[in-house]
Amino acid sequence: MFSGSIPALVTPFREGAFAEDVYRDFVEWQIAEGSKGLVPCGTTGEAATMPSEEHFRVVRACVEQAAGRVPVLAGAGSNDTKVAIANVHAAKQAGADAVLMVPPYYNRPSQEGIFRHFEAIAREAALPVVLYNVPGRTVTDIQPATIARMVMAFPDIFIGIKDATGQLARVSEQRSGCGADFIQLSGNDETALAFNAMGGVGCISVTANVAPRLCAEFQAAWAAGDHRRALELHDRLYPLHIAMFTDASPGPVKYALGKVRDGFPQDLRLPMTQAGEASRASVDAALAHAGLI
Template sequence: MFSGSIPALVTPFRNGSFDESVYRDLVEWQIAEGSSALVPCGTTGESATMPKEEHFEVVRVCVDQARGRVPVIAGAGSNDTQVAITNVRAAKEAGADAVLMVPPYYNRPSQEGIFRHFEAIAAECELPIMLYNVPGRTVTDIQPATMGRIVAAFPGKFPAVKDATGNLGRVSEQRAACGPDFIQLSGNDETALAFNAMGGVGCVSVTANVAPRLCAEFQAALAADDYALALSYQDRLYPLHIAMFTDASPGPVKYALSRIRPGFPTELRLPMTPASEASRTAVDAALAHAGLI
């Protein structure tokens, strides 16, 4: 379930509402292009602007369209422990195979508070939970010792982490704290090659929204220990990885999708705004460099 190229899917909106038809087409294309799993309603999916009913309707549609061909790992985090518990239950009811869970954001709990948050969730929930450590967004950082404590306390409940700390040393620190069988996936496309070299097995990817086949082939090369081939993909994709964040995400991602999938809606929900002219220029150049336009 937790390996290879896993797109953190955007959510298409049209006239303020979820565009189910476009989303189903996106899911189908991702599977056909080789994505190994799907993450609906994460950060890139604009989950922060989605009411709970809509959030888990998107998850349900993703599960329905995937039809068991790839796992669905639903975003389910909250800075309220009780809300996070209800989110995991809703994800299970929607048919998700696992959930992606950030530590509480904004509240800034201590490491003990982080542990107790996940302890309470583990006691109430049946699905596997992929930890998602992204202190650049949450402020809260799951330290390696705390991660090791969480993993050891609940065997099999927390099998993996999406690490978006940007600190490559964390891969080794987390292997030491959580054991060599703990699954680590990069949350940053641009460093995924080095991340895998240090013990990772995949990437929860933004770029895979736009270049799913190239990202899947890149991960396949890494899995085969063909680092020369992987480096050639890295050189081809690196400008695109950077272009995806030349403005607030997912503005550039949706613009890129509209360039390679005509008619894909670029609409975002406030406070997110469309990609700037400079960002669009960078995306166009990166798409051309990757051979996608």
């Protein structure tokens, strides 16, 4: 269901409100540029600042604009199991194809607690789940053995993972435990090339917000076996991958979008703030290196 370049979409705000017209235009551009899926309301989309009604309004707008041309993977995680289950149902009602779910954050559950959390979600069976393992944000690491246990128990629910651990060996461990059909997507742009070499099939990307065509071409080159071209595109994009995190995300991403998309709103919701001067300089240099400005 999911492979290639899949942007974790930013959410445009104008005077504090969701700028739906800008968002729909942005989704249209992403599809035209070759993105193979869309993730509304993830970390980059500032989902942590959205009340539930607004969150799923954004998901619905993404689904409606995509109109079945690419699959939509809606952010739906929570550290409260009951809320997470409700989010899955809301994502289904909004028309999403699957949900992207972090393990419970802040609570710091054991591996057994993580399994039981996702078991409760799976028993509802509203939509397929792509796990999102990002211990740097959640302080909770889903161990490969726990992932394998979940997949063995609910093979039709837990279809893949966005792996942002930075541990490339996990790709082999997870394939061994979950099987070759388990979808593995990099959660880090800068290691997506190596992740694919280990057996990944794509990336849920921050950089693809800004350079969707280049990111799509990179993934397509790798999938076609043109590894030389993939490496060339990786080198062209690498400074941009790094620049996207030279300040708290999505500050640098929205700044970059303002450079490549005329009139793209720069608003962020507190506690997120706009990129600082040094970060903006890094973004400018990276956009020039990539040939985007």
